[in-house]
Amino acid sequence: MSDEERLDGPIIVGVEWNFSEHLIRTAASLAASLEEHLICAFVDPASYLTEWAPVHQRAALSLDPINNEEAEFPSEQLQQKLQAILGSPGQTWSIRVLNGDVCKALSRLAENADASLLVVGAGRPGSLAWLDRVLEGSVSATLIHQQQRPVLIVPEPRKQIR
Numbered sequence: 001m002s003d004e005e006r007l008d009g010p011i012i013v014g015v016e017w018n019f020s021e022h023l024i025r026t027a028a029s030l031a032a033s034l035e036e037h038l039i040c041a042f043v044d045p046a047s048y049l050t051e052w053a054p055v056h057q058r059a060a061l062s063l064d065p066i067n068n069e070e071a072e073f074p075s076e077q078l079q080q081k082l083q084a085i086l087g088s089p090g091q092t093w094s095i096r097v098l099n100g101d102v103c104k105a106l107s108r109l110a111e112n113a114d115a116s117l118l119v120v121g122a123g124r125p126g127s128l129a130w131l132d133r134v135l136e137g138s139v140s141a142t143l144i145h146q147q148q149r150p151v152l153i154v155p156e157p158r159k160q161i162r
Contacts, residue, residue: 007034007036007116007117007150008036008116009036009114009115009116010031010036010037010038010113010114010115010116011027011030011031011034011036011037011038011039011115011116011117011118011119012038012039012041012106012109012110012113012115012117012118012119013038013039013040013041013118013119013120014041014043014102014106014118014120014121014139015040015041015042015078015082015095016042016121017042017078019081019121020121020154020156021085022154022156022157023119023120023121023154023156024040024082024085024086025085026119026154027040027119027154028085028086028092028093030119030152031092031093032092034116036116037091037092037093037094038086038092038093038094039093039094039095039096039109039113039115040078040082040086040093040094040095040096041095041096041097041098041105041106041109042075042078042095042096042097042098043097043098043100043101043102043105043106044097044099045099045100045101075095075097078095078097079095082095096109102139103139103142103143103146106118106139106143107143107146107147110147110149115149116149116150117149117150117151118143118147118149118150118151118152119151119152119154120139120140120143120151120152120153120154121140121153121155121156122153122154122155122156140153
């Protein structure tokens with residue numbers, strides 16, 4: 001692959017609250033093999049105030065200072081769960097907590113970070129998850145249609161029937 005064809009820029013993985021370890025390990029392995037930084041991005045669709053990041057990485061205060069303690073909770077909790085899989089954040093990976101529409105927030109982050117690609121899960125199995133996709137739309141399908149950069153969809157491994 002020539003330098004012109006090489007993917008260049010961090011890899012962004014969309015992380016749900018109850019994320020799949022398989023998704024995180026797949027994205028981390030891809031980032032390591034491409035020698036790129038992995039950005040684990042969680043989007044809180046219930047909030048539209050400001051981007052939340054861990055306190056030591058925050059460049060601005062919340063627009064709603066009363067909720068600062070609440071803003072730290074999801075970031076801290078997710079970071080602990082991710083750290084159990086990826087080790088301490090730093091050179092190889094970081095976490096970003098965003099707000100608003102999931103697809104728009106991931107797309108905005110990808111644009112601002114000049115990401116080489118986005119990695120998302122194929123979606124949770126089950127009838128409740130199916131109903132969510134029918135009502136709200138599929139994140140992976142929306143990203144595929146809106147993005148100029150590659151989108152990798154990682155399915156969950158199938159359980160072996162013995």
